Amino acid sequence: GTTKTPKNAWIMILATVFYWYWHVSGNEGNVFWAYFALLGVVTFTTLEIWWAWWGKNHEDEHLSHKNIAQNKYWILAIPLAVFAIAIGGNLVVSSIEQMSIYYSISTTVLGLLLSSVATSLPELATTIAGIRQKQEKLVMGNILGSNIYNLLLVGGVVGLWGQKAVLSAGTWIMFLISAVMTLVIVEVYKGKHLPKKLIWWLLAGFGGYLVSIF
Numbered sequence: 001g002t003t004k005t006p007k008n009a010w011i012m013i014l015a016t017v018f019y020w021y022w023h024v025s026g027n028e029g030n031v032f033w034a035y036f037a038l039l040g041v042v043t044f045t046t047l048e049i050w051w052a053w054w055g056k057n058h059e060d061e062h063l064s065h066k067n068i069a070q071n072k073y074w075i076l077a078i079p080l081a082v083f084a085i086a087i088g089g090n091l092v093v094s095s096i097e098q099m100s101i102y103y104s105i106s107t108t109v110l111g112l113l114l115s116s117v118a119t120s121l122p123e124l125a126t127t128i129a130g131i132r133q134k135q136e137k138l139v140m141g142n143i144l145g146s147n148i149y150n151l152l153l154v155g156g157v158v159g160l161w162g163q164k165a166v167l168s169a170g171t172w173i174m175f176l177i178s179a180v181m182t183l184v185i186v187e188v189y190k191g192k193h194l195p196k197k198l199i200w201w202l203l204a205g206f207g208g209y210l211v212s213i214f
Contacts, residue, residue, distance in 0.1 A: 004051050005137065008144040009186040011044060015151040016179035020172060022159075034159030040152045048145075085122055140186070147179075174209050 018040070022033045096110045123146050130139040181202075185194070 005140045005144070006186055006190055007051070008048075008141070008148070009183045011047075012144050012148050012151075013179055013183050015040065015044075015148050016176065019151045019155055020176060022155075024172065028159070029162045031160055031162070034156045037152045037156030037159060041149065041156065044148055044152065081122070144182075144186075147182075170212065 018037070022028065022037070027033050092114075096114055099105065099114075100110055123142055126142050127139050130136070130142065185198075
């Protein structure tokens with residue numbers, strides 16, 4: 001997308017900076033920040049609905065005339081998928097806690113390596129399906145939206161219990177760099193295909209980061 005996607009990239013930057021400042025400024029135990037994050041979720045969701053309605057009559061007007069296969073049960077897939085993810089998430093957390101105790105490995109490291117990969121598999125599946133069906137907007141929306149909701153919704157809910165994010169300085173730096181790089185890529189390559197060399201560099205950077213956290 002050339003209109004809504006760049007806007008969402010900027011929102012992701014704001015959410016990233018907010019989350020970073022919240023946790024490095026010593027306000028992690030202050031529930032006011034958690035409520036502010038949840039207010040951000042409501043605001044973001046409202047904006048998305050408004051932009052979707054606007055785009056239906058402007059940028060995405062041509063999509064409304066596509067023939068869509070009639071399936072009376074397709075809407076049941078979303079709640080069922082959410083239910084399955086919730087169960088899977090509980091199993092992942094329990095397994096990682098046991099592995100951390102058994103192998104004496106930090107839960108932060110296991111969370112970055114195993115939990116993040118396991119919980120990202122549904123997003124990866126959605127992304128691959130979107131690419132195969134040439135739904136580039138869905139792919140970018142999935143990537144940006146999941147990050148925004150992880151920061152504001154998940155961060156806000158966790159913040160209500162006063163949980164602290166115990167992360168190294170290197171992890172925080174990688175956290176901010178990733179957000180900025182996403183914004184730059186969206187702005188520079190909006191409406192275009194990413195060069196394969198850039199994709200390989202991004203994968204190499206992620207691999208280097210995984211090696212660095214040990």
